[in-house]
Amino acid sequence: MTETNTPPNPAICSQGTQRDRTNLRRYQVSLLIWAVTLLAATFLIKMDRVTSEAAGIGLALLPSLLAFVPAMAFLRFLREADELQRLIQLQAMALALGAAFIVFPAVRLLESVGVAMATWRNDVVPMIVIITYMAGTIAGQRRYR
Numbered sequence: 001m002t003e004t005n006t007p008p009n010p011a012i013c014s015q016g017t018q019r020d021r022t023n024l025r026r027y028q029v030s031l032l033i034w035a036v037t038l039l040a041a042t043f044l045i046k047m048d049r050v051t052s053e054a055a056g057i058g059l060a061l062l063p064s065l066l067a068f069v070p071a072m073a074f075l076r077f078l079r080e081a082d083e084l085q086r087l088i089q090l091q092a093m094a095l096a097l098g099a100a101f102i103v104f105p106a107v108r109l110l111e112s113v114g115v116a117m118a119t120w121r122n123d124v125v126p127m128i129v130i131i132t133y134m135a136g137t138i139a140g141q142r143r144y145r
Helices: 020-045 052-064 068-080 083-112 118-143
Strands: none
Touching: 020 052, 020 068, 052 068, 068 083, 083 118
């Protein structure tokens, strides 16, 4: 089967083959399902809607178990991506890893000297890493346009 050179859908991926766009779409859908599950579990636990300890443990672990689905979908996307798309993704991940190496230790050290950082550690730091990855992807797409 040969791939047609259809124009890319800029809402999904501005570059790459049809296979890249399909795999990226699978990843995005699985990530959305995981995020909704995480938000629902968080809401149910915080609102004290869990009736037993076993149900609470199961609900708390469910998002982590479901995280394997988007992880495997992203791995498939990366393995099957064309070289340019793979380069863009790897550069974005390297940028996000760099952000993690900068922010996580700073927050831990600030906590050790008495600065209240629990909210940052739990909520803000992961978002900084995700946003850095997204910014790296956008920058790569623009750079290699």
